[in-house]
Amino acid sequence: MDTVDPTTVAGRYGLTPRQVEEFGAEVEAIRKRVMDDLGETDAAYIRKVVKYQRGFEVAGRALFYLPPFWPLAVASLSVSKILDNMEIGHNVMHGQYDWMGDPALNSKMFDWDNVCPGEQWKYSHNYIHHTFTNILGKDRDIGYGILRMDEEQPWHPYYLGNPVYAFLLMVFFEWGVALHDLEVENIVNGTRSIEQNKPLHAGIMRKVKKQALKDYVLFPLLTGPFAPLTFVGNATANLVRNVWAYNIIFCGHFPAGVETFTEAETEDETRGHWYFRQILGSANFEGGPLLHMMSGNLSFQIEHHLFPDMPARRYAEIAPEIQELCEKYGLQYNTGGIFSQLGSVFKKIARLALPGSAKKETVAGPTAPGTGQPLVPEDVDGETRVRASAA
Amino acid sequence: MSIAQTLLRSRAAAALTAPHGVDRYLEQINPMWAAHEVRARIVSIERETHALDDPAPVATITLQPTSTWRGHRAGQHVQLGVEIGRGVGGARRTTRAFSVSSAESGPGERFTITVRANPEGTVSKHLVHDAMPGEIVHLSQAQGDFTVTPDRGDPVPMRLVMVTGGSGITPALSMVRTLLRQRYPGRVSFVHFAQSPDHQIAADELAAISAADNGVDVHLVHGELFTAERLEALVPDHRSVRAWACGPAAMIELVQEAYDDLTVDGTPADRGGEPLLAVEYFKTPVLDTADAEGTVSFSQSSGAPGAEGENTGATLLEQAEALGLSPQYGCRMGICFSCVATKSSGTVRDVVSGETSAAPDEDIRICISQPVGSCQVQL
Numbered sequence: 001m002d003t004v005d006p007t008t009v010a011g012r013y014g015l016t017p018r019q020v021e022e023f024g025a026e027v028e029a030i031r032k033r034v035m036d037d038l039g040e041t042d043a044a045y046i047r048k049v050v051k052y053q054r055g056f057e058v059a060g061r062a063l064f065y066l067p068p069f070w071p072l073a074v075a076s077l078s079v080s081k082i083l084d085n086m087e088i089g090h091n092v093m094h095g096q097y098d099w100m101g102d103p104a105l106n107s108k109m110f111d112w113d114n115v116c117p118g119e120q121w122k123y124s125h126n127y128i129h130h131t132f133t134n135i136l137g138k139d140r141d142i143g144y145g146i147l148r149m150d151e152e153q154p155w156h157p158y159y160l161g162n163p164v165y166a167f168l169l170m171v172f173f174e175w176g177v178a179l180h181d182l183e184v185e186n187i188v189n190g191t192r193s194i195e196q197n198k199p200l201h202a203g204i205m206r207k208v209k210k211q212a213l214k215d216y217v218l219f220p221l222l223t224g225p226f227a228p229l230t231f232v233g234n235a236t237a238n239l240v241r242n243v244w245a246y247n248i249i250f251c252g253h254f255p256a257g258v259e260t261f262t263e264a265e266t267e268d269e270t271r272g273h274w275y276f277r278q279i280l281g282s283a284n285f286e287g288g289p290l291l292h293m294m295s296g297n298l299s300f301q302i303e304h305h306l307f308p309d310m311p312a313r314r315y316a317e318i319a320p321e322i323q324e325l326c327e328k329y330g331l332q333y334n335t336g337g338i339f340s341q342l343g344s345v346f347k348k349i350a351r352l353a354l355p356g357s358a359k360k361e362t363v364a365g366p367t368a369p370g371t372g373q374p375l376v377p378e379d380v381d382g383e384t385r386v387r388a389s390a391a
Numbered sequence: 392m393s394i395a396q397t398l399l400r401s402r403a404a405a406a407l408t409a410p411h412g413v414d415r416y417l418e419q420i421n422p423m424w425a426a427h428e429v430r431a432r433i434v435s436i437e438r439e440t441h442a443l444d445d446p447a448p449v450a451t452i453t454l455q456p457t458s459t460w461r462g463h464r465a466g467q468h469v470q471l472g473v474e475i476g477r478g479v480g481g482a483r484r485t486t487r488a489f490s491v492s493s494a495e496s497g498p499g500e501r502f503t504i505t506v507r508a509n510p511e512g513t514v515s516k517h518l519v520h521d522a523m524p525g526e527i528v529h530l531s532q533a534q535g536d537f538t539v540t541p542d543r544g545d546p547v548p549m550r551l552v553m554v555t556g557g558s559g560i561t562p563a564l565s566m567v568r569t570l571l572r573q574r575y576p577g578r579v580s581f582v583h584f585a586q587s588p589d590h591q592i593a594a595d596e597l598a599a600i601s602a603a604d605n606g607v608d609v610h611l612v613h614g615e616l617f618t619a620e621r622l623e624a625l626v627p628d629h630r631s632v633r634a635w636a637c638g639p640a641a642m643i644e645l646v647q648e649a650y651d652d653l654t655v656d657g658t659p660a661d662r663g664g665e666p667l668l669a670v671e672y673f674k675t676p677v678l679d680t681a682d683a684e685g686t687v688s689f690s691q692s693s694g695a696p697g698a699e700g701e702n703t704g705a706t707l708l709e710q711a712e713a714l715g716l717s718p719q720y721g722c723r724m725g726i727c728f729s730c731v732a733t734k735s736s737g738t739v740r741d742v743v744s745g746e747t748s749a750a751p752d753e754d755i756r757i758c759i760s761q762p763v764g765s766c767q768v769q770l
Contacts, residue, residue, distance in 0.1 A: 032744060043474075043482040054419045095728040098754065101472070101484035104415055107728050108754070111410035118410075127721030127729050210409045218407055271724065308726050 009265050010276050013330055017270070023329050024272025030321055031307050034314050042311045043100055049087050049293070050104075056080035060237070064223050064230040077237035079294075082244050084113040086296030087312065093118050094126060096311045116178035117207040120200060124181045130308050134253060134260045134281030141253065142260065144169060144176060145185035148352040150260045155355040162353035173242035178204055244294070247342060252301035255283045255344040257334045278305035279326060283334035284319070285341045292316060302333065396458060399426035422527045423457055429530040431456040433522055439505060442589035449558060449592050450519040451492060451505045456530060458499040463491050463533030464540065465569040466562040466635065466671075471504065472529035475517050484529065486752070487514040490561040490637070490671075491533065494568035505592060507558040537635065537671040539566050548633050549577035552626055554646055556584040556617060556638025560592050562671065563637060571605060579607045580626045584617050584642070617642045619649035630667075637671045646670065685765030687737075689716055692769055706742060707732075707757035707768055718757065718770045725759035732757050737766030 002018045005011040010020045060077030063069045089112030091097070097105040104110075111118040124140065132138035136152050143149040147166055148159040169176045181200055186192035215234040220227040259280040266277060282301040292299050300315030303322055307315075326333040336344075398404060404413050404426070417424040423432060431454035439449040463469070472486035492505040508519035539547050547570065553563040560583050567581060581600075585591045591611060601609035610625045617638075622629055630653060636646040647670065654664030683704030689711050690697040698714035708730055711718050721729030725743050731754050738749040739760040747763060748755075757768065 028743075035744065040482040051419055054416055058416070095731075098728070098731075099483060101486065102474075104411075104418075106754075108731055113410065122727070123721070123729065127727040130726055131722040131724070207410075210406070213406055214409055218403070274724070309728070 007265055008269065008273060009259075009261055009280065010273055012265075013276075015276075015329065019329070020270065020272040020276060022272075023325070024270065024275050026325055027272075027275045027306060027322075030318055030325075031310065034307075034310060034318060038099060038311060042313065043097075045313050046088070046092075046097055046100075046105060046311070049083060053080050053083040053088060056083065061219060064219070064226060064233055067226055067229060070229055070233060074233045074236045074240070077234065078240035078244075081113055081237055081241040082294055085241060085245060086248070086298065087293050088112070089114065089118070090296045090298070091312045093122055095309045098309075111207075113211070114174045114177070115204075115208050115211045116174060116181075117203045120181040120203055121177065126308065130305065132266075133278055133305060134258070135263055135266050136260050137263060140180065140183065140185075144180055145183065146176075147349065149254055149348065151352065151356075152260060152262075153352075155352075160353055163350050166349045170243055170246040171239065173246040174238065178208070248295045248298050250345045251285050251338065251341045252283060252298055252304075253281060254348055255334060255336070255341045256348065257332060257344075258283050259332075275306055276331070278302070279322070279331055279333070281305070283336075283341060285336060285338040287338055289316075291338065299338075302335075393458075396426070423455075425457045425459045427459060429457055429459050429532060431460070431528050431530050433524050433526045433528065434501065435524055436518070436522060438519075439592050440590050442587065445590070446510050447507050448519055449505060449507045449590075451503050452518055452522070453501060453503050454528070454530075455501050456499060460496070460499055460530070461532050462497045462500060463495060463502060463565075464538045465491075465495050465566040466538035467491060467533040467535045467565075468537075468562070468671075469504070469533055470531035471514065471518075473514055473517055473522070473526075474529075475513060485513050485750075486529070487512070488534075489515075490565065492561040492564045492568075494565060494572050505558065505561045505564070535671070537562055537637070537669055539570070539635065547575065547577065550628075550632050551577070552580045552582065552629050552632050552634040554582045554617070554622065554634060554636040554638075556642040557586070557590075558592065559636075559638030559642075559672065560585075561637075563635065564593055566635070567600065567607060571600070571607070575606060577606060580610065580629070580632075581607055582610045582612070582622065582625055584612045584615065584638070587613050617645050619645070622646075622649055632667070634668045635670075636668060640672045643670050643672045682763060685737075685762075687762050687766045687768070689714065689718075689768050689770050691716070697770075702762050702765065704761065707739070707755075707760050707762055707766070710762070711757065711768075711770065716770065720758055723758045725756050728756060730756055730758045733769045734760075735767040735769055737768075738763040739766060 002016045004014055004016050010017075010023075015023070056076045057080035060073050060075075060080055063073030063076060066073075089110065092105050092110045093107050093112070095107040098107050100106075107122070129139055129141045134142065136142065136150060143153060146169060148155065148162055181204075182197050183192050187194060187197070215238065216231055219234060220230040223230040261277060261281070266273070269277070279302055282305045284302050285299050287295075287299055297312035297315050298304060300312070300319055303310075303315035303319055304312065306322065323333045323335075325331075335341075399413050399417070408416055413426040414428045417426060418428075422430055434453040434455050437451045437453075439451050442448070468488045468490045470486050470488050472484045474482060474484045489504040489506055491502050493501075493503040496502040504518075506515045506518050508516045510516070539551065553566065555563045563581065563583075567579065570579065581597075583591075583597075588594065588611075591597070591613070597609050597611065600607050612621065612625075615621065626632070630650070633655065634646075634650065636643055638646075647668065650666075650668040652660050653667040654660055655667055656664060658664030660666055683702050685702050686699055687702050687707065687710050688697065688699040698711070698716055700710065700714045703710055703713070705713070708718060708720055708723065718732065719729055721727035723730075725741075734751075734753050734755050736751050738747055739755055740747045740763055742759045742761050755768075757770075
């Protein structure tokens, strides 16, 4: 039987299981073409980024010996930390460069310049977030256990502080990410015991000590009389990276129009369904090559969620094809300028502080595959879902 | 160790360069600078064999290692990785083991490997045909117990036999070169089987050794396969002398039969007697075409007991679980890299891309890898 099953995500879009499989096969054909083509240019690219990152880092550390250049030192170190965490760390730890066989670029061995131990982050990010993307109750990146980021999260007076928590999360983002793995909210609600966290403590403490020793003790001391300036400079670079990373990451899943899913409708999903959900649950933003690199190519969050292990510099070349596929199958391809996506996220954070659901923005229903004719969204759980159109 | 080395290996240097480590910074300036890793620059590449239209020529490659090289004992091998498709810095690194062929080296000293360009071998073909002096290769420290002094400090026996075939001559060459340099007072029987005189490695040097009065008897056998009778004729006392054999797996099997579990002091091997014969052969990747046949075996790096079973054709993760193991896993669909494990040998098919791969000691995602034929995995 090949009929639309409205209890699945694709069913809500009027797609039959066969159509979902066809869609999946088209997605995989794109993947295969790129993965078969990986080679020297990809290797040269990531090595060049690493070289630049090391250069910025060394320059930043060195410039702290020349106090008039303090702002330049901070800028240089900030760029180094951003490159290290985004285009190198995030992507290497996804296994994007494992095929190179270089231990320095291998997902099993790499760790980043960040207080969150790479080993633990790979579990919460690569596994939990990337497998269960935007499934309420499973993807802990929705709200990071602190925020109300989706109208389906029941309101509580605690959430009146939503914008404040969001601001604090931005400022202390690396710490938030490090503590994220402890699943404190699950301990509070009783689904996780403190015992389960014990093995994680040692890893976090070890990493925090290393990072703090380097940035807040050794490098400041090495600059002798300028130690306080270096200390503040290192803290500032960490802060700049935190603010940057937070904003890039929040643009990836929280702008208006990105969908969330229930556990029920994603049960037993096929690979085609999974691809389908990855697209609907992610959002891109537009910009130039420098912005793409500084965001670790997470400006192509949709492509990244389809192929988390594909070297990120390839996302730009496949994005038009993915967008075309979305048109063909009537899926929303959520993209826009970085500022409009950010504005949309901020609005959501503020709106969801209050009870009720986020204000429905523009309504552009899904279209039937191949026809461009609007489809009436399936009424799944008593509430008609509507989605914002792409900016 | 120089002051610079001491500083670079210090805890302070590690703390300042955390989490990446000192080598990740040094290599950006000069690939021959290292605090922990071992790399080497190719100094020269000399063709060893001179058969016309030889599909598998042999070359000796002289390597200048970084100061981190701790030296090697005669008979040991080294893991050597090359980045093939070299441009800005190469693309994919492939690593294979090669015996060191030169006499024992000390820390930071030059050494040679002697390599046959196996037509199916990526690394050996690259080293013999395409590598250029100046190229940087990645190394491990010297490894292996296939040495004439099994434990450091043990005296070298006064009588010994070396039986080698083809490019298996290389560790024996290292042993003989070392013994001669040390003015070894005992007697060595060096028996080597090669396809033809044109395929003979180090022919001139072996002729010189044979002609000199130095306690080394060289027996070169060309165009014949190893037989116990041939060994008996060349070295009549071989059954009472400690022996080292290296060569193709099929030949080593025959040598082992000829030695028939003999031990040094007559105690049976299964009751702790030390075998008279030490052997070494290297795995070569062979694409297994049998489908769901053979056995899959899992060992655990944690030291917990492993398991072995018939290959059912399911993914390696499912087969390991069916055998009662609980390997780490995450998404079970090949995206999260939680289940990466090392395949020591065998061929696997990637169920997503359909690609098969037979490289030994390869990291694979067991949730999307299906064994083709027999397969060994370290979880």
